[in-house]
Amino acid sequence: MTAELTRGQNHPLPGARLEIRVSAGTPVVAGATLGDEQGAVHGVEWVAHPGTPTLPGLEVSRQAAADHRLAVDLDALPDTVHRVSVLLALPAGGQGPLRFGAVAAPFVAVTGLDGDEVASYTVTGLEAESAVVALELYRRRGVWKVRAVGQGYAGGLAELLTDQKLPEAHRLAATVHEAVARGLARSVPAPPARAADADRPRQAATPAQGPDHAGATQGTPGAVPPVSPYDAQGPAGPTTPGVPGQHGAPQPYRDGPGDPAATGRPSTPTGGSPIDYSHPRRQNAAPPPPPPTAPPAEPGRTARPVAGDATGWSMEERLYNQVWGMFEDLARTTAAYRSAVDFADSRMEKELDQALSDPRSRIGGQGNAAREAARARHGELVSRAREVLDRDVAQLLAEAEVVEPALPAAFARWDNPVWHAYRVPMEIPMALRLGDLHLPDADRVRIPLLMRLPLERGLWIDSGRSASAEGSLTDSHETRRLGLETAVAHAARLLAVYPAGEFTVHVIDPAGSGAQALSPLVRSGVLAAPPAVGAAGAAEVLARLTQRVDLVQMALRGGAPDALPPGVDTSQQLLIVNDFPHGFDDRAVNQLRYLADEGPAVGVHLMMVADREDSAGYGPLLDPLWRSLLRLTPVPDDHLADPWVGHAWTYEPALVPPGSQVLHQVLTQVAAARRSWGR
Known part of the structure; x- marks a missing residue:
């Protein structure tokens, strides 16, 4: 059972490795401080923030966003640390709200690594404050607990850090806000308010009420x-400026719900989500x-x-x-x-x-x-x-x-007739369908899961044992096969919705175990090269993509995105990795993490087909990698949550119907268009 805390309440923590999930109605900066027995923070090296996101046993987000996940390993904290305070602050100098009283109350939850919620707290009662200590994890007599704090500061982050006895409080607060402003932490807006009733004639959903029940109130x-x-963070947000191969002029990040002119929709704050409408x-x-x-x-x-x-x-x-x-x-x-x-x-x-x-x-x-x-x-x-x-x-x-x-092809299921009239497009669509979502209370209604393009997060096709009824009946070999088939279907859809020559797919299959599932991509000729096998093949592909990321980053930082060496492929790149970590040494693992972290901003995307337990030997080294990817399953599983009320939705992958030739027909056209474009 989840403990719904009120201010001042505490609750014991069941384990050492935790996630702290934050949802707000507007982009916020999330950080954490480490304190001694008296709660004092001894220096800037005791503070995790977007500019310095990682400390021993603690990792926070690099971006200002409406939703965050902070990773905590209590056993890895220094012995002198007795308190971890979770901080939220509104970005300074932006066009967003300047006080928490103008937005929805932030919501903070502590969960285990399995996603089960341990305790939650809605930070209410804030008015003029622009920074708040949401909650703290503290150690008493060797036992760790969580306490709801909700202490706000009208003077912002500097006043908060000063109250925690940090000598360099004002300087560190300026450093944090500077990191956000210069792009070390990309500001991702919350979704704008829903259109008015005149916009969407659907009848509003209202709860059934009893004689003495005036509707859902806070706490229900x-x-x-x-x-x-x-x-994690949800579908990708706004378009990344200046990436070679991307259609349209570079666009700035939207200002979020406080900027109705930018969205053409009402500016009422709503639940936090990194989806840019x-x-x-x-x-x-x-x-x-x-x-x-x-x-x-x-x-x-x-x-x-x-x-x-x-x-x-x-x-x-x-x-x-x-x-x-x-x-x-x-x-x-x-x-x-x-x-x-x-x-x-x-x-x-x-x-x-x-x-x-x-x-x-x-x-x-x-x-x-x-x-x-x-x-x-x-x-x-x-x-x-x-x-x-x-x-x-x-x-x-x-x-x-x-x-x-x-629905257009990019949004449609594979069995939709629109695919039979498929033609290679001239420009990329807004989004891509990754599957369907449904709830047990309304099983007949299937909602398409649409992810914005270009991708801003990699995908992880989980080939491990699923907790769902269908997954528990599937053996490990079958799950791995289904995982790679799901990855092929997603890759084929990405190839199909991009113009000719603007999307390139690479495959690493170290043991060659995925030959059968990869055959549609191989036979059609849409791959940049045959799947790489063995440790040497994996190293060669990773080195080439890592070099591409480095070159494009240098060009962007130098203000000359077109000044790239001859032969650099400026199209969007997708790397499919099968059977990880087989065939990967420590150097290759570090390159993979680098691509997952830095690649999406410059058009290099990752799709992992792996069982997380197989990489347990690396310890917490790969935890940031898994958290940075959107987890999808090859069988129905209820592991995704919506950004409004947090229901657990059952996800079903977008697979090609058995016996259908639509995938072959689409890939054949993509390959032909690719050859014509390359002449």
Whole structure:
């Protein structure tokens, strides 16, 4: 059970290796300080922040973002450390909010490495403060606990650090804000507020309420602030400026929910997420009105859904925003249902306790009548909540039935007829479909999982044993095969949605065990070279891609992105690594981590097909690598969370139907276009 803490409460920690998840309604800087028994911070080397993100036993994010994950290994902390304070601060000098009172209350959760939540805390009561100590991990008599603190500072990060007795507090605060400003920490905006009701004619999801239940309030499941989306940071955010091979002019990062002119949408703060809803090739102008919708429904009947009824610059963007609207609607209506059921359960328990507290009513007809009445009221509340959920789910299902056939190829399933009319595109789409998401409460509704392009995070196809029912019945060899087939399907889709010559795929298969699964890529000729085998082959590919990252970084830092040596491939690069860590020595592992950290910013992306347990011999060295990748599974598994209420969604990969020739047909066209482009 998760302990929902209030200010001052503490809770024991079950283990030494933890993650601290932060969600805010706006980009924030997350850091941590190490303190002695009195809580004093002895120097700047005791502070982890975006400019210095790693300390022994502690790692924080390099970026200002609406969502963070901090890694803590209590056993690896120095013996003199007795306290770890988690700090949140609003970036200085930006166009975002200047005080926490203007945004949604930050939400902080402590979890184990398995993702199970240990304790959570919503930092309420903040007004003029721009920095806050959210919580602290502290050691007493050899036992570690977590305490909800919520101490805010109107004087910002400098005042906070001064209060922790850091001599160089003002200088370090300036260093942190400078690191954020100059790009060591990219500011990733939270999603803008949902369009108004006139924009999207869907009926709002409302919880079923009892006679004395005025709706979900703070502390109920329906009102919990958002938690970390998509297992880590979620789909990629805004377009990376200045990357060779990228379409469109370089774009600045959006200002987030405080800048309605940049998004063309309301500026009300919403739950934190690194998803950028703005179109990567448009700026500073309001989008055109949505296409005409169906006429108003007759009284008592819902309006007929229309594909593309969200705002956007094009039908592609309208469909993209509509899919995300459906995603949010299902998350919130399910939260309302679960909140109503929880309320009904707690009310019945309270009524039963009251009935049984009187010894005279414990036996006989009076007690039985009280129990039956409590159960009847419980059933009525749950039934009413289910009716509301079924109504909203039916509306979403009807919308999905008109939206799915209208999706472009990049957003569509492999069995969508749009793939049979496939032609190599002239420009990249906004996003790519990686699979489907659904909830057990509304199993019939499938929401496409769309990830923005170009990629800003690598992908990890987990070939280990899954905890799901389907995964537990699949042996390890079959799971590895399915993992590589899933990677091939994702790579083929990436190749298909990029213009000819603007996306290149490399493969490292050290043991050659993936020959059968890789055959569609090999036979069609879309790979840059045959899959690299053996330690020498892996080293050669890694060295070449590492050199490309170095060259492009130097060109960008020198202000001359076009001044690259002859022969440097400026297209987006994808490296598929199968069967990791087989065939990788320490040097190769370090190169792989370098590509995962630095590659996405300059167009080099990583797709790992691996079982994390296989790399356990490296210890915590590879933990940052796994955390930097978006984990996907080759079999259905409920490991992804939405950015609004944090439901655990079941993910299903986007696989090619058995016996279908669509993958062969698409790759054949991609290979032909690639050959024509290279002439």
